[in-house]
Amino acid sequence: MEQPIPHLPKPDENMPPDHLLLAPGRAMRTHFFLNPGSYEDYPLYTNGIEEASRNSPTWYHSYHARHGLLVWLISGEVSYRIEKKHYLVRPGLPLFIPPGCEYYFETTEQCGYQKFVAFFQGVNLPSILETLKLNQPIQLSLPQTDPLTRKLRLLRILIRRRPPDHIMRNAGLTMELLMTLSEAIPRPQEKSLFLRLACEKLCGNFEHPESIAAIAWTLGMNERTFTRLFRAQMNQSPHRYRMQRRMDSACELLTRTGFSVKEIAFQLGFCNSFYFCSQFRREFGMTPTQFRRNSGQKKDSVTTPSC
Numbered sequence: 001m002e003q004p005i006p007h008l009p010k011p012d013e014n015m016p017p018d019h020l021l022l023a024p025g026r027a028m029r030t031h032f033f034l035n036p037g038s039y040e041d042y043p044l045y046t047n048g049i050e051e052a053s054r055n056s057p058t059w060y061h062s063y064h065a066r067h068g069l070l071v072w073l074i075s076g077e078v079s080y081r082i083e084k085k086h087y088l089v090r091p092g093l094p095l096f097i098p099p100g101c102e103y104y105f106e107t108t109e110q111c112g113y114q115k116f117v118a119f120f121q122g123v124n125l126p127s128i129l130e131t132l133k134l135n136q137p138i139q140l141s142l143p144q145t146d147p148l149t150r151k152l153r154l155l156r157i158l159i160r161r162r163p164p165d166h167i168m169r170n171a172g173l174t175m176e177l178l179m180t181l182s183e184a185i186p187r188p189q190e191k192s193l194f195l196r197l198a199c200e201k202l203c204g205n206f207e208h209p210e211s212i213a214a215i216a217w218t219l220g221m222n223e224r225t226f227t228r229l230f231r232a233q234m235n236q237s238p239h240r241y242r243m244q245r246r247m248d249s250a251c252e253l254l255t256r257t258g259f260s261v262k263e264i265a266f267q268l269g270f271c272n273s274f275y276f277c278s279q280f281r282r283e284f285g286m287t288p289t290q291f292r293r294n295s296g297q298k299k300d301s302v303t304t305p306s307c
Helices: 125-131 146-161 166-183 193-202 212-218 223-234 238-256 261-267 273-284 288-294
Strands: 027-033 045-054 059-062 068-076 078-082 085-089 095-097 103-107 113-121
Touching: 027 146, 045 146, 045 166, 068 078, 068 146, 078 095, 113 146, 113 166, 125 166, 146 166, 166 193, 166 223, 193 212, 193 223, 193 238, 212 223, 212 238, 223 238, 238 261, 238 273, 238 288, 261 273, 261 288, 273 288
Parallel strands: none
Antiparallel strands: 027 045, 045 113, 059 103, 068 095, 068 113, 078 085, 078 103
């Protein structure tokens, strides 16, 4: 249901005095942020986590969100208005607000709530949000609340304590959060977004393949997180998936082209034809030459494609 944003007081007019202040018995707010500018060149990370509890009325208006925002209710409800649309945020119904949006929120008649707000930044954030279909305000349904709450609390600990590897772990958790939201967007008969991106990267260039760590980095996470997520959805490792696709391409080249075994090996990124042949035999129980012979395709009867 669309509702117009009501008349808003000026920033210094009628602002509830306890909105951003500690008010015993009425409001409690904790927030932790990374140092401004310290990580501005990183592709993706959570810059801050805020946790707020309140049992008194309040409102807030932001004219231009500098971060991507995830609003996650633990209890209670809060009414948000963005671009004339109304969102009633409750537990299990998070709201994502991309950077640049003007938004307004206020308490309802229920007043009390406890919520987390995560603030996302990174030089690749706009393109990542576009890929994940999170570049517009959207409210989602996530009935399983505990896993996301744990991730938000872990991010808060990382931001507060900042262990040596905190920014890499932060980036991995951030990407997991965004993908969790993206996966909740209704997409009938559509594959997992993470899986599509991962498979495209793994099969993108066999002759000069990216390392698994490099692929993970482009997706905003570390290699361990990438491998865990990939294995959970594919029941095999990224290395195994890539090898299978290389073998599929090898069969295609052996059947449809006149390239030599050595040429095919190099096209598929193998360091030498001996290693290629051993992997091919392990996969299919025969050598590439035997496979070509059995397929009825002779090298001298096929025209080699021009470059």
